[in-house]
Amino acid sequence: MWFDIHPDSPIPIFEQIVSQVIFNIASGGLAVGDLIPSVRDLGMRLTVHPNTVAKAFQELERLGVVTARRGRGMEVTPDAPKLCQAERRERVRQRIREALREAVSSGLPREEVRRLVEDEIINHSNGRRRERHQSE
Amino acid sequence: MWFDIHPDSPIPIFEQIVSQVIFNIASGGLAVGDLIPSVRDLGMRLTVHPNTVAKAFQELERLGVVTARRGRGMEVTPDAPKLCQAERRERVRQRIREALREAVSSGLPREEVRRLVEDEIINHSNGRRRERHQSE
Amino acid sequence: MWFDIHPDSPIPIFEQIVSQVIFNIASGGLAVGDLIPSVRDLGMRLTVHPNTVAKAFQELERLGVVTARRGRGMEVTPDAPKLCQAERRERVRQRIREALREAVSSGLPREEVRRLVEDEIINHSNGRRRERHQSE
Amino acid sequence: MWFDIHPDSPIPIFEQIVSQVIFNIASGGLAVGDLIPSVRDLGMRLTVHPNTVAKAFQELERLGVVTARRGRGMEVTPDAPKLCQAERRERVRQRIREALREAVSSGLPREEVRRLVEDEIINHSNGRRRERHQSE
DNA sequence: GTGGTCTAGACCACT
DNA sequence: GTGGTCTAGACCACG
Numbered sequence: 001m002w003f004d005i006h007p008d009s010p011i012p013i014f015e016q017i018v019s020q021v022i023f024n025i026a027s028g029g030l031a032v033g034d035l036i037p038s039v040r041d042l043g044m045r046l047t048v049h050p051n052t053v054a055k056a057f058q059e060l061e062r063l064g065v066v067t068a069r070r071g072r073g074m075e076v077t078p079d080a081p082k083l084c085q086a087e088r089r090e091r092v093r094q095r096i097r098e099a100l101r102e103a104v105s106s107g108l109p110r111e112e113v114r115r116l117v118e119d120e121i122i123n124h125s126n127g128r129r130r131e132r133h134q135s136e
Numbered sequence: 137m138w139f140d141i142h143p144d145s146p147i148p149i150f151e152q153i154v155s156q157v158i159f160n161i162a163s164g165g166l167a168v169g170d171l172i173p174s175v176r177d178l179g180m181r182l183t184v185h186p187n188t189v190a191k192a193f194q195e196l197e198r199l200g201v202v203t204a205r206r207g208r209g210m211e212v213t214p215d216a217p218k219l220c221q222a223e224r225r226e227r228v229r230q231r232i233r234e235a236l237r238e239a240v241s242s243g244l245p246r247e248e249v250r251r252l253v254e255d256e257i258i259n260h261s262n263g264r265r266r267e268r269h270q271s272e
Numbered sequence: 273m274w275f276d277i278h279p280d281s282p283i284p285i286f287e288q289i290v291s292q293v294i295f296n297i298a299s300g301g302l303a304v305g306d307l308i309p310s311v312r313d314l315g316m317r318l319t320v321h322p323n324t325v326a327k328a329f330q331e332l333e334r335l336g337v338v339t340a341r342r343g344r345g346m347e348v349t350p351d352a353p354k355l356c357q358a359e360r361r362e363r364v365r366q367r368i369r370e371a372l373r374e375a376v377s378s379g380l381p382r383e384e385v386r387r388l389v390e391d392e393i394i395n396h397s398n399g400r401r402r403e404r405h406q407s408e
Numbered sequence: 409m410w411f412d413i414h415p416d417s418p419i420p421i422f423e424q425i426v427s428q429v430i431f432n433i434a435s436g437g438l439a440v441g442d443l444i445p446s447v448r449d450l451g452m453r454l455t456v457h458p459n460t461v462a463k464a465f466q467e468l469e470r471l472g473v474v475t476a477r478r479g480r481g482m483e484v485t486p487d488a489p490k491l492c493q494a495e496r497r498e499r500v501r502q503r504i505r506e507a508l509r510e511a512v513s514s515g516l517p518r519e520e521v522r523r524l525v526e527d528e529i530i531n532h533s534n535g536r537r538r539e540r541h542q543s544e
Numbered sequence: 545g546t547g548g549t550c551t552a553g554a555c556c557a558c559t
Numbered sequence: 560g561t562g563g564t565c566t567a568g569a570c571c572a573c574g
Contacts, residue, residue: 004241010146012549019242027243038561049551054562062334070415071457071559071561092239092249097256098145099235102155103228105140107163116229117253120236143342148572185343185574276513282418284564291514299515310546321566326547343546343574364511365524370417371507372528374427375500377412379435388501389525392508420557457559546574552567559561 001029001037005046013048017056018063019091025065025076026084035073036066063087137165137173141182149184153192154199155227161201161212162220171209172202199223273301273309277318285320289328290335291363297337297348298356307345308338335359409437409445413454421456425464426471427499433473433484434492443481444474471495 003020007013024030036042039057043050057074060066065083066074103113139156143149160166172178175193179186193210196202201219202210239249275292279285296302308314311329315322329346332338337355338346375385411428415421432438444450447465451458465482468474473491474482511521 010148010151012146014549015146019238023242029243035561040561050562051552052550055549057562068562069559070557070563073561088242088244089248089252092235092242092244093252093256095235095238096249096252097259099228099231100253100256100259102140102231106155106159106224106228107165108224108228112225113228113232114257116225116232117236117257120229120233121250121253123233123236150572187574188572191573282420282423284418286564287418291510295514301515307546312546322547323567324565327564329547340547341574342548342572345546360514360516361520361524364507364514364516364521365528367507367510368521368524369528369531371500371503372525372531373412374503378427378431378496378500379437380496380500384497385500385504386529388497388504389508389529392501392505393522393525395505395508422557460558463558547572549569549571551569554564554566556564557562 003042003046005048007048013046014052014056014059017042017046017048017053018059021056021060022065022084022087022091025080026088028081030076030080032076032078032080034076035069036060036076038073139178139182141184143184149182150188150192150195153178153182153184153189154195157192157196158201158220158223158227161216162224164217166212166216168212168214168216170212171205172196172212174209275314275318277320279320285318286324286328286331289314289318289320289325290331293328293332294337294356294359294363297352298360300353302348302352304348304350304352306348307341308332308348310345411450411454413456415456421454422460422464422467425450425454425456425461426467429464429468430471430473430492430495430499433488434496436489438484438488440484440486440488442484443477444468444484446481 001024003017005013005016005020009016021030021036030036036057037045039050039053042048042053046053057066057068061068061074063083064077065080067077069075100113100117103116104110108116137160139153141149141152141156145152157166157172166172172193173181175186175189178184179189182189193202197204197210199219200213201216203213205211236249236253239252240246244252273296275289277285277288277292281288293302293308302308308329309317311322311325314320314325318325329338329340333340333346335355336349337352339349341347372385372389375388376382380388409432411425413421413424413428417424429438429444438444444465445453447458447461450456451461454461465474469476469482471491472485473488475485477483508521508525511524512518516524
């Protein structure tokens with residue numbers, strides 16, 4: 001189970017945690033019946049306050065992805081995999097859509113946009129090798 | 137001069153205004169020496185509080201993109217076009233990069249990501265063809 | 273707009289606030305478009321921490337009863353009256369149902385239960401007539 | 409001896425157990441000198457953690473309703489029947505009172521409240537037959 | 545002034 | 560040990 005949190009993003013940390021848990025369940029890193037990490041544990045790992053994590057978990061419970069087990073932890077529900085796969089797809093699509101909408105509406109020539117996308121797709125899908133061929 | 141504002145985005149409205157002004161200058165919709173709309177006028181058009189617009193303009197002044205002309209308004213500086221073209225490119229690239237980073241790290245199969253990107257690119261490059269404002 | 277909060281009830285304070293706002297809207301004390309009290313104001317009046325109030329308001333927003341207006345406050349939605357009347361009815365019914373279920377399952381003779389109910393109904397429909405509406 | 413436990417009620421489970429034991433004694437299901445079930449046994453039956461049951465029993469001992477008999481279990485005291493009958497009545501009355509207080513203060517028309525009460529009374533006092541004639 | 549996010553830390557109920 | 564509630568107070572974005 002891993003997390004990719006960006007404290008300085010405009011997206012609230014608790015929202016990022018929500019997404020990350022959804023992604024983990026969607027990709028099978030967490031199975032039905034598993035307990036997700038405790039608020040305290042995850043708070044430590046992400047150097048985030050436990051309350052922030054708790055807020056994210058509350059949201060996940062509301063989404064029907066986990067249920068609180070008194071004194072035990074938060075458990076992945078039977079519905080979660082299906083829910084999370086749909087949700088992941090939707091969240092990813094949304095982000096891509098918005099980035100492209102902004103790109104196009106910025107007036108940047110279409111070819112330019114395409115080139116940027118290609119650049120970044122290569123960067124990301126090939127293994128994270130961080131010498132991007134910037135075309136500044 | 138046009139604006140594409142999303143009040144419910146996690147990105148602050150004043151930031152969105154900053155970007156939109158930059159985009160307008162970059163694509164030639166605003167030329168050196170032009171006056172950008174007044175705080176009140178733009179506030180009306182965007183149904184946003186004038187203070188919010190003022191905050192955006194402050195930021196634009198800080199970036200050297202406009203300067204206040206007492207009694208006249210905010211004027212596009214001679215440096216603005218170059219600045220804004222670079223800035224536009226960087227902002228767009230950044231957004232695309234983040235969307236793709238999230239997409240890949242979400243565990244969604246690479247094919248899937250590519251497909252989503254293609255879908256959205258088509259959506260945006262076609263439909264969006266409302267008498268586009270300049271392409272540089 | 274009045275509130276009847278019981279800090280020592282097993283029901284969380286924020287839940288009580290949720291109910292009370294719903295009741296106020298259901299009975300017309302708050303109309304569509306009205307702003308509900310600010311978290312700080314209500315926190316003061318109820319001698320409750322503003323964060324507790326904020327949590328209640330979040331829940332109300334999730335229910336579609338109010339919407340946050342940036343920098344202005346929380347506004348009663350057009351759907352709220354209908355939603356709140358249904359919700360009020362349901363909450364009240366639920367509480368009554370549980371009290372009676374417990375009463376019956378306690379083994380108390382049915383007559384006895386009925387008598388208790390009559391007693392209390394009389395108390396509440398009459399006595400309570402000291403034009404309360406105070407938040408005490 | 410029977411129990412009616414609601415794990416998702418805001419009322420703590422151990423409190424519910426306390427009430428249920430009191431009700432059982434009050435209605436004669438448990439006589440003076442009887443042993444109440446063991447912590448482990450009851451924990452199993454209610455699918456509740458034994459510690460939770462133990463906490464309830466502690467409370468019952470404090471109330472003077474049972475006493476620990478080393479090596480045998482918890483025994484119903486001679487005072488218990490009288491204590492429990494009074495206590496039962498009081499607990500039931502209290503719950504009814506609160507439910508009605510909330511109902512009235514919710515602004516729901518008095519007739520409406522009465523109707524809800526009648527509905528529920530019928531549901532509960534006729535034998536628990538679970539196809540309630542909802543009058544939604 | 546408004547609500548939203550986050551940190552910090554207390555106490556409670558339950559396992 | 561777990562999550563849930565609450566208090567307290569900081570900072571931000573917005574009006």
